[in-house]
Amino acid sequence: MLNENLNLTNLRNGFNVTKELPIINYKDEIINNLLENNVVIIYGETGSGKTTQIPKYLFELELGGDKLIGVTQPRRIAAINIAKRVAVETSCAIGKEIGYEVRFNKKSCGSTKVKYLTDGILLNNCINDRRLSEYGIIMVDEAHERALYSDVLLGLLKEIISHNNGLKLIITSATMDVIKFSKYFFDAPIIYIEGRLFDVEVIYKPLVFIDYVESAAYTVIEIHSNPEKGDILVFLACQEEIENCIEKIGRMNKLKILPLYSAMEYHEQQKVFEPAENDERKVILATTIAETSLTIDGIRFIVDCGYSRQSNFNPTTGIDNWGGCSNIKSSS
Structure with missing residues (x-):
């Protein structure tokens, strides 16, 4: 395995752009909507900073209370590397306040406040604890990536929230149909966040070979x-x-x-x-x-x-x- 401290040191060198992320201007709006509603839908364009900054805001303001803030990712590599990035930005040791859990790999402890995990891991938690009682807030990121696990998970989360057990849900994506998601989740409020894109030259090349x-x-x-x-x-x-x-x-x-x-x-x-x-x-x-x-x-x-x-x-x-x-x- 790679040296975790070495990885975190390398990551620190690339995190001087946080203050430039568009989501900075929406922090108060996101927090206020979450305090007033059980479900918030966020349409954050590519480069807005939603994946790393929203969990960081929740952690710094202690909105999860004494419960976990869970952040789902569709892929293991994303869950692990984003957790490391947020750990660096919050000056926390990975596996302590900021952790992750994917198949065959877990770094978290009793003091963990934010846990990045795959859809499948959270679904498994839901099977063992139908009310997800250890979680105070759950953020489902990249919700447009429809799969069997994620669809079942969203259905179970809706059922849990309908019983008013105090669980808060944030659903984010850059390309999802926010109107449909909002209607499905009790007409939840929608927040639109612009992205930070770079000029891209698109070239359509004909196939040189049939393959x-x-x-x-x-x-x-x-x-x-x-x-x-x-x-x-x-x-x-x-x-x-x-x-x-x-x-x-x-x-x-x-x-x-x-x-x-x-x-x-x-x-x-x-x-x-x-x-x-x-x-x-x-x-x-x-x-x-x-x-x-x-x-x-x-x-x-x-x-x-x-x-x-x-x-x-x-x-x-x-x-x-x-x-x-x-x-x-x-x-x-």
Whole structure:
């Protein structure tokens, strides 16, 4: 495993932009709405700072009281790295006041006030304690990422809140249909927060080869041949395509190829956050695991093939089926 203190030290160097986040101007509005309502819907655009700053506000104002503030993330790598970031910003030791819990990995204790966890972990907590009595506030982040776990969890949270047991719920996303979510959760108030975006030049390249994975590899080689500096992030559908793309790119001078997908060991996933050495350029080949709630410094070029694999529940067989499909606009 990587040295936790070393990771936190590296993280500190990149957190001098908190005061520039758009969410700063909405702090009072968010807190007041939460005090007056059991459910608050927040439409926070990309770069608004909602994922890190809202839990920090709740922690600093002690709004959770003597209970936990739970923050769900759809992916393990996001839950762990965001928890580390918030720990740094609040000057807390990871695993103490700020903690996380994902499958096979837990860092929290009796004094933990904010816990980042996956949807599946919170759902499991709900099965063991139907009223989630150890939680005072729950924030469901990236609510647009609909999956079986998250949908069941939202239904259970609505049932818990309808019994007026004091639990507060915050639902956030950058692309969800806030009107539908608001109506589902008792006409909850909606807060809109603008994001902080950068100028992006979009180039639609025709497929050089029939196989889009091969075309992605060709595009990476083409970019690396250009003297313009900056790392590359490539979105592919699955682990098999990533391994295939690595093979097609081959060995290139001063090009460091890093895969990123959910089945990897955590310490292997962490390598994508480490800066390249000796004037190397990083190229990260990732599934949708890198699509939301992750910030990888140094990325200048993004190659998106427009495909992903999604799990669809088959009610007839009672199992999930994985299949390839084109990405919807909100995921692009």
